[in-house]
Amino acid sequence: MQFGHFDDRAKEYVITRPNTPRPWSNYLGSLDYGAIITNNAGGYSFYKSALSSRFLRLRSNSVPMDQPGRYFYLRDQVTGDFWSSSWQPVGKPLSKYKSTCRHGTAYTIITSRYSAIETESTYFVPLGQAFEYWRLKVTNKSKQPRTLALFTYCEMASPWHMPNDLTNLQYSQFITKATVDQEMLGMAVHPYHAFDPQNLMGCHRLWMTLVGAPLIGYETVRERFLGSVYHTYANPQAVIEGRCSNFLAEGENAIGTLQTEITLQPGETRELIAMLGLGTPESHGYAARAEFGTPERCEAELQKLKQHWHSLLGAVKVKTPDAEFDAMANTWGAYNALITYTWSRHASLIYNGERDGLGFRDTVQDFLGAMPMLREQIRERLELMLTGQVSNGGAMPVVAPFSHQPGTMPPPKREEYRSDDCQWFFNAIPDYVAETGDLDFYRKVLPYADQGEATVLGHLRRALEFNLERSGKNGLPCGLHADWNDCVKMGYNGESVMVAEQLRFGLATYATIAEKLHAVYCPGDATPSSRPPDHGEDAAAPAPSSYLAEAAWARTELTRLEAAIQKAAWDGEWFLWAIGEDGYRYGSKTESEGKIYINTQVWAVMSGAATPEQGRKCMDALKRDLATPYGIMLSAPPFTHTPPTVMGGVIYNHGIKENAGIFCHTQSWAVIAEAMLGNGDQAYDYYRAFMPAAYNTRAELREIEPYVHCQTTYATCNRNAGKSRVPWLSGTASWSHHTALQWILGVRPELDGLRIDPCIPRSWPGFTMTRVFRGKTIRIEVKNPNGVSKGVGSLVINGKKIDGNLAPLDRLTDGTKVVATLG
Ligand code: IFM
Numbered sequence: 001m002q003f004g005h006f007d008d009r010a011k012e013y014v015i016t017r018p019n020t021p022r023p024w025s026n027y028l029g030s031l032d033y034g035a036i037i038t039n040n041a042g043g044y045s046f047y048k049s050a051l052s053s054r055f056l057r058l059r060s061n062s063v064p065m066d067q068p069g070r071y072f073y074l075r076d077q078v079t080g081d082f083w084s085s086s087w088q089p090v091g092k093p094l095s096k097y098k099s100t101c102r103h104g105t106a107y108t109i110i111t112s113r114y115s116a117i118e119t120e121s122t123y124f125v126p127l128g129q130a131f132e133y134w135r136l137k138v139t140n141k142s143k144q145p146r147t148l149a150l151f152t153y154c155e156m157a158s159p160w161h162m163p164n165d166l167t168n169l170q171y172s173q174f175i176t177k178a179t180v181d182q183e184m185l186g187m188a189v190h191p192y193h194a195f196d197p198q199n200l201m202g203c204h205r206l207w208m209t210l211v212g213a214p215l216i217g218y219e220t221v222r223e224r225f226l227g228s229v230y231h232t233y234a235n236p237q238a239v240i241e242g243r244c245s246n247f248l249a250e251g252e253n254a255i256g257t258l259q260t261e262i263t264l265q266p267g268e269t270r271e272l273i274a275m276l277g278l279g280t281p282e283s284h285g286y287a288a289r290a291e292f293g294t295p296e297r298c299e300a301e302l303q304k305l306k307q308h309w310h311s312l313l314g315a316v317k318v319k320t321p322d323a324e325f326d327a328m329a330n331t332w333g334a335y336n337a338l339i340t341y342t343w344s345r346h347a348s349l350i351y352n353g354e355r356d357g358l359g360f361r362d363t364v365q366d367f368l369g370a371m372p373m374l375r376e377q378i379r380e381r382l383e384l385m386l387t388g389q390v391s392n393g394g395a396m397p398v399v400a401p402f403s404h405q406p407g408t409m410p411p412p413k414r415e416e417y418r419s420d421d422c423q424w425f426f427n428a429i430p431d432y433v434a435e436t437g438d439l440d441f442y443r444k445v446l447p448y449a450d451q452g453e454a455t456v457l458g459h460l461r462r463a464l465e466f467n468l469e470r471s472g473k474n475g476l477p478c479g480l481h482a483d484w485n486d487c488v489k490m491g492y493n494g495e496s497v498m499v500a501e502q503l504r505f506g507l508a509t510y511a512t513i514a515e516k517l518h519a520v521y522c523p524g525d526a527t528p529s530s531r532p533p534d535h536g537e538d539a540a541a542p543a544p545s546s547y548l549a550e551a552a553w554a555r556t557e558l559t560r561l562e563a564a565i566q567k568a569a570w571d572g573e574w575f576l577w578a579i580g581e582d583g584y585r586y587g588s589k590t591e592s593e594g595k596i597y598i599n600t601q602v603w604a605v606m607s608g609a610a611t612p613e614q615g616r617k618c619m620d621a622l623k624r625d626l627a628t629p630y631g632i633m634l635s636a637p638p639f640t641h642t643p644p645t646v647m648g649g650v651i652y653n654h655g656i657k658e659n660a661g662i663f664c665h666t667q668s669w670a671v672i673a674e675a676m677l678g679n680g681d682q683a684y685d686y687y688r689a690f691m692p693a694a695y696n697t698r699a700e701l702r703e704i705e706p707y708v709h710c711q712t713t714y715a716t717c718n719r720n721a722g723k724s725r726v727p728w729l730s731g732t733a734s735w736s737h738h739t740a741l742q743w744i745l746g747v748r749p750e751l752d753g754l755r756i757d758p759c760i761p762r763s764w765p766g767f768t769m770t771r772v773f774r775g776k777t778i779r780i781e782v783k784n785p786n787g788v789s790k791g792v793g794s795l796v797i798n799g800k801k802i803d804g805n806l807a808p809l810d811r812l813t814d815g816t817k818v819v820a821t822l823g
Contacts, residue, residue, distance in 0.1 A: 006693065007102070011310060013332070013707040015039045015101040018087035019094065021703040023066035025349055025728070026103035026665035027339050029125040033278075034347050035132060037108045037123055039101035041086035042066025043349075046134065047278055048159075049402065050346050050353030052204045054162045055278070060352035064088060071153040072121055072136050072274075073239045073697065078147060085119040085136060086110045089233035094547070096696040103707070105309030105335055107302060116142035126301035127308055130200055131277025131288050133627060135298050138272070140264035146246040147263045152210065152274045152676040153233070155222060155431050156254040158189045160202055162353040174718065176254040178220035180246075180519045183289065184281045185218055188252050198284035201402075207285030210258040211293040212272035217244035217259035217746070221252045225451065228755040271295050310339065312373045316741060319751065320760075321766040324693035330739045332707040333806045336733040337369025337481045341381075348728045356397035360388060361484065362731055362763045364424035367733030373769070374740065378432060383446055386425075386459050393466025395421035397481075399449075406447040415492065419470070422463035423502040426509040428500055429456065431738075434749040437774055437809075442517060457517065460510055461550065467503050468557060475564030476500040484599065485634075487648035487658040491581030497569045497600040498577065504561055505607035511554040516751065518547035551748050574618040575600040575610070577635070580646070587635070593663050594644050596625045597635040598666050605673035615677055622670065623682070628716045630702075631662035631690040632670050656716030656725075662713040664690050668735035668743075675743040675759035680789025683744060684761040690732070709733045745769055746790075747780060753808040756820045759790045766822075776814040778807070794821045 003024075004015035015024060023038035034050060036043040036058075043066060044050075044058035057068065072085040078553040084090040087099045092114055102109040107124035125132045140146045157165040158176045165172055177191035188195075189204040196203065219225040219238055224247050227237020238244050244259045262270050273295065277288055292301065318329045344358050344366065345351050364385055367378055387406035388399035394417040396409060433441055442460075447453040454462065467477035476495035482488055483496040490496065518525070569575045577587035577597035587597045601618040604610035610618060626633045638660035639650040649658030657663070667690040674683035688694045690713065696706040704710050704727040711726035742748045746758035747769055754773055766783040792805040796819045802811070807818045 002697045003699050004698070004706075006324075006332075008298070008323075008327055008331065010102070010103040010104065011313065011331045011706075012102045015103070017094075018099045018101065019711065021700055023064070024103070024351060024705040025066070026108045027343070027728075028106055028108065028123055030106075030127065031342055033125045033130055033132070034343060036347065036349065037070065038066040038349070039086075039103070039110070040064075040066060040069070040088035041071055041084075041110060041121070041123070042069035042088070045276075047130070048201050049356035050343070050351075051162050051356040052112050053160050054157045054165065055160050055206055056351055057165060058349075058352065059158045062348070065348060067233055068153070068155045070123060070132075070134055071233070072119070073136070073151040073153060073236065074117065074119070074138070075149040075151075075239050075242050076115065076146065077149055077242055080240070080242070081115060083112075083114050085112050085121045086500060087112070090354065091234055104306065105313065105331075106305055107371065107549040112419075113141070116140070117146065123304065124302055124305055126292065127305055129277075129288070129292070130279065130284065131275050131292075133292075133298055134274040134276070134303070135295075136272045136274070137269055138262065138264065139269040140266055143262055143266050145265050147261065149212070149259060150237075150272065151239055151244070152208070152256060153225070153236075153256045154256045154276065154453070156187055156189075156206060156256060158254055160189065160204055171287065173253065174251045176249050176251060178249040178254065179281070180218055180220075183215060184285050185220065185256060185258060186281045186285070187220065187249070187256065188280070195280065195283070197279055200278045202548070203278060205280045205283070206256070206276065207279060207281045208256045208258065208274065208276045209285060209289050209293070210260060210272060210274050211289065212270065212295070213260035213262050215258055216261055217246055219247065219257035219259070220249040220254060221247055222255045225253065225255055225257050246732060273298055300744060309335075315373045315375075315772045317770045318741075318745060318767060319769075320745075321444065321764050324691065324696065325740070327693050327707070328691060329737070329745075333709070333733070333737040333740060334369075334373060336709050336728065337366075337737040338373060340729050340731075340733040341366045341370035341374070343729060345729050348575075350726050351729055355398070356402070357400040358385070358388075358400055360385070360395045360421040361418065361424055363399070364421070364428050365731050365733045367428040368431055368738040369736075371431050371738070375435050376438070379438075379441070381655070382428065382432060383444075386446045386456060389422055389447050389459055389463065391462070393422060393453045393462035393464070394418075395416050402451075402701050406449055407451060407453075409449040411450040415481060417480045418482050419467060419477055419496055419499045420483045420502060421568055422466060423499065423506050425460060425463055426502070426506040429460070430509055430513065431749075434751055437751065439516065439520060439751060442513060457513065457550075460506075464503065464506055464510060464554070464557070467499060468591060471495070472579065472581070473583070474568035475561065476568060476579065477503055479578060484702050485649075485658055488578060489644075489646055489648055490578040490586065491688075494581045495577075495579045496577075497565070497575055497587075498603055500561065500569065501600065501603035501607040501609045502556060504565065504609045505603075507554045507558040508608060511551040511558070514547045514550035514554065518551070522547065562609060569600070570614060574621045575604050586646070587687060593639045593645060594635045595637060596621060598622060598626055598632050598635070598663075598670065602666070602669035602673040605676055606669060615673070619670075619673055619677065627686070627689075628662065628721075630713050630715070630722045631664060631667050632686065633660050633715045634663040634666060636660050636717075650796075653718060655715035655721070657712050660715055662690070662715050664710055664712060664732035665735060666728060667732070668739035671739050672743045675746070675790075678759060678790040680744075680759040681761050683759055687736075687740070687744060691736070692778070709736055745782075747771060749773060750806065753806045754778065754780075754818070756780065756782070756792055756795060756805050756818065757790070758792075758808060758820070758822065760784065762787045762789050773812065774809070776812055776816065778812055778816050778818060780818045780820070781819045783819065784823065785821065788823040791822055793818045793823050795819070
């Protein structure tokens with residue numbers, strides 16, 4: 001069943017049936033002002049933190065699950081019939097009510113037609129501003145004049161702290177106070193507390209205004225608007241009666257209802273604008289209304305917003321034979337990666353603001369997806385995360401951006417360290433350096449979270465040492481509190497095969513970086529220095545000649561680790577996932593639960609830990625035992641009897657999340673592994689199995705937005721098979737976008753140029769990509785005349801043939817045309 005379609009040109013997803021299987025949502029706003037909206041105008045708003053600076057309320061996991069929101073109610077003043085400009089909350093019969101929703105890049109436009117009245121409501125936050133626009137256009141399509149009462153509705157949090165607002169009612173119901181004048185409503189929470197207009201986070205002040213028609217009434221208390229505690233958003237008494245009571249809140253649940261009345265001649269359109277913003281009317285509201293409160297300015301701001309996002313997304317444009325793949329690569333995958341990067345795991349309909357810190361491992365992985373669009377802009381967050389590393393090489397589990405003070409943070413307790421956290425730097429940092437060319441970044445000195453400082457290279461070295469120093473009886477890194485899989489509990493000193501593979505990757509990457517630093521900063525000096533490595537007290541005075549020694553150190557450790565992995569973790573057909581403190585081998589063919597695990601197969605290939613034979617063998621086993629039409633299960637068979645002290649995933653039903661679910665985050669790793677092995681058909685099949693757009697025509701199966709990635713999908717061993725859950729904020733978004741561009745299409749930034757190394761389905765005749773790289777627009781064409789998957793046979797740059805598959809930096813100027821022919 002199809003509920004909508006991709007409008008690629010407008011970069012919009014158009015929902016044509018409002019009764020989607022679940023609310024399908026979008027994000028408004030910026031890095032500061034966050035807002036979520038669904039196809040039925042449900043959602044909430046917050047400033048910087050959905051937890052501690054939440055000002056529009058949503059009751060999570062309620063029914064319907066996206067209410068309240070930002071509503072316009074309409075009432076025919078002659079007949080008394082009423083409806084809303086989004087299908088919900090009034091929910092008129094769909095035989096009489098038509099609606100579309102266009103989710104665009106940080107804006108949403110909902111249209112309706114009911115009773116010969118058309119509406120178009122547009123929601124967005126103008127760039128750099130601390131208010132939201134709700135623009136309503138109303139058109140009379142009937143043959144008679146129509147008089148309509150119009151009401152806005154939103155529910156304000158009191159206080160601006162999500163859990164307190166929803167649970168601490170003995171306090172929250174008594175702290176709101178409204179003011180009003182001819183044009184503006186003011187709402188204060190803690191009305192007698194001082195207000196600092198310079199600091200809007202948690203400022204507890206809102207203003208709301210309506211332009212385009214006179215304010216004839218208002219309501220500021222929810223129960224007065226609804227009429228009684230037994231009414232709902234579907235039948236508010238004020239709308240039924242066509243009249244507000246003009247009551248100013250002094251306590252109770254605060255709302256923003258502004259009422260007006262318009263008379264429309266046949267064919268006439270009226271445009272109204274509601275504005276809701278942070279601060280008081282005096283501090284921000286009147287000025288914003290004066291400057292932004294006209295239809296022309298509103299439209300100009302919308303265009304500015306679109307241009308901003310389209311130019312960000314315009315960093316990469318692809319054209320392949322698969323239109324659904326293109327819709328993801330050009331718009332929705334990129335947008336999803338940026339949204340995930342921005343809001344981490346704290347603001348969606350599922351993550352309802354229960355935390356506002358940056359989970360270490362997730363955030364470091366999120367850099368990958370956002371890299372092609374944000375490039376240098378990523379650096380500030382990257383530095384923040386590096387300062388979340390502790391001087392012992394481990395990491396704070398969560399970096400709280402609002403209170404993080406590098407050099408002064410108490411380090412985590414021993415049992416709180418995750419074993420994988422800092423290993424993700426070996427993906428993110430080289431990708432940043434390759435994208436920007438900023439090799440000097442490795443020499444930047446940054447503090448640790450608790451004490452001391454080091455160059456970025458020094459931070460990387462500590463990351464490696466952290467795991468090397470915490471190795472178990474078999475010479476593999478200990479799992480500590482957890483590895484990537486939060487549920488794997490092999491005992492603090494039990495060993496994680498995945499982290500061993502990550503560590504192998506990290507050591508190899510470190511050696512390459514050190515060699516590069518040597519080549520660039522001390523060319524001609526071939527003598528490894530005996531000086532201490534580039535960290536700790538020596539950080540401020542890096543010793544360039546030690547780079548070769550660093551590389552040699554890493555390669556020695558790598559050789560030792562590789563032997564340990566081979567000895568302890570290869571099970572004959574695939575790699576184990578863990579070895580317990582007691583020596584128990586998890587993920588062996590002798591097991592009846594959790595016998596085979598995706599992560600240690602794919603990372604064996606990605607890290608180079610697997611021999612070519614092992615790589616093929618374990619990926620074949622993975623396909624046989626874990627692949628389903630909806631994606632690859634995390635492990636199988638599901639856990640039933642394994643104690644939760646070993647595998648926390650046993651708390652979940654079979655076939656979801658960490659208990660043999662399809663964990664979408666990991667899918668890209670299988671795609672990369674197959675691409676590295678040269679199997680383009682398989683890589684692409686795996687990619688499409690979890691690609692949202694591939695489900696557009698059967699969206700009832702997946703249920704969530706066909707333009708958004710999700711965290712997890714029910715596997716075939718569960719009766720909900722195919723249903724996806726936890727949309728938007730997931731490592732899936734970051735890795736899948738990175739994988740599409742760098743591993744399927746295979747265009748990989750490197751320090752010295754662009755590597756062109758596609759691994760595509762054999763049936764593709766080729767593809768094109770336009771990509772901004774180091775400020776230049778590069779046009780790439782890949783031809784596949786012989787129907788192969790991989791292997792560039794010839795590379796031609798601006799008409800000149802060159803050897804290999806690296807388009808070197810000195811050949812790349814703005815507009816350069818690169819033609820790669822496979823086979
Ligand atoms: O890797 C974790 C992630 O950090 C949080 N969500 C679950 C994933 C797998 O356990």
